[in-house]
Amino acid sequence: LRGYLLSLLRLERAKKLQEQKEKEMLEKQQQQQQEMAAAAATNPVLNVAALLASGTQVTPQIAMAAQMAALQAKTLAETGIAVPSYYNPSAVNPMKFAEQEKKRKMLWQGKKEGDKSQTAELWEKLNFGNKDQNVKFRKLMGIKVSLKTLQQQEEMFRNLDVQYEMARSQTHTQRGMGLGFSSSFSRGMDAI
Structure with missing residues (x-):
């Protein structure tokens, strides 16, 4: 220190x-x-x-x-x-x-202390759980993204979450179905 x-x-x-x-x-x-x-x-x-x-x-x-x-x-x-x-x-x-x-x-x-762009204000509203992670993310991103881009990212992440949940539910509830698996009907036909 x-x-x-x-x-x-x-x-x-x-x-x-x-x-x-x-x-x-x-x-x-x-x-x-x-x-x-x-x-x-x-x-x-x-x-x-x-x-x-x-x-x-x-x-x-x-x-x-x-x-x-x-x-x-x-x-x-x-x-x-x-x-x-x-x-x-x-x-x-x-x-x-x-x-x-x-x-x-x-x-x-260089910029003066009081100067903040709109994008910087938008990034400050973004929250990842704790302050250290927020600061680290802003540094990595360079704080140069517009409101429109943030909205597009938010929509994309929502769509990804929905798709993930759908895929997860299908893998847990429809196990043993689909290509590569035989249905109970075709097993009965083989027996005849």
């Missing part, structure tokens, strides 16, 4: 440290993104209008880089998520990358 409690404390500590690291990384990333956006706006190489005004010849590569920088700055301003520098800016759509990051964060964020 003591080991279990210690491991819980360690897990809680590790979780807090992870959250703190994520918060620090997010702050650093936002700061870098703001610096990149400011640099992109002031950098004469990436600012096509300034290059054209200065009389410098603008190549398609420079124009494309300027467009990508502007798109990344726009994405950063709208979503707060920037494409990391190790990605090729011409190969990654910043808006799609931001959407993916948001989805990833929502996926790994």
Whole structure:
């Protein structure tokens, strides 16, 4: 029990440290993104209008880089998520990358304590006799079944019970009858 409690404390500590690291990384990333956006706006190489005004010849590569920088700055301003520098800016759509990051964060964020789905409430009503068996069953099932599925399962189990009772009654009350057994009538005919 003591080991279990210690491991819980360690897990809680590790979780807090992870959250703190994520918060620090997010702050650093936002700061870098703001610096990149400011640099992109002031950098004469990436600012096509300034290059054209200065009389410098603008190549398609420079124009494309300027467009990508502007798109990344726009994405950063709208979503707060920037494409990391190790990605090729011409190969990654910043808006799609931001959407993916948001989805990833929502996926790994986890549920809050008060959130319960309808299926979880349905499974909680299910009773197997004692609490331990109920909890074990819910864990194994993943608590992802709808009301309709539960009703279908209940009907199927009722049908199985009825069929079992019918088969049981036939085996106990009609013993010695059916294929492989001779009837009393055919025994009488053999004697003649």
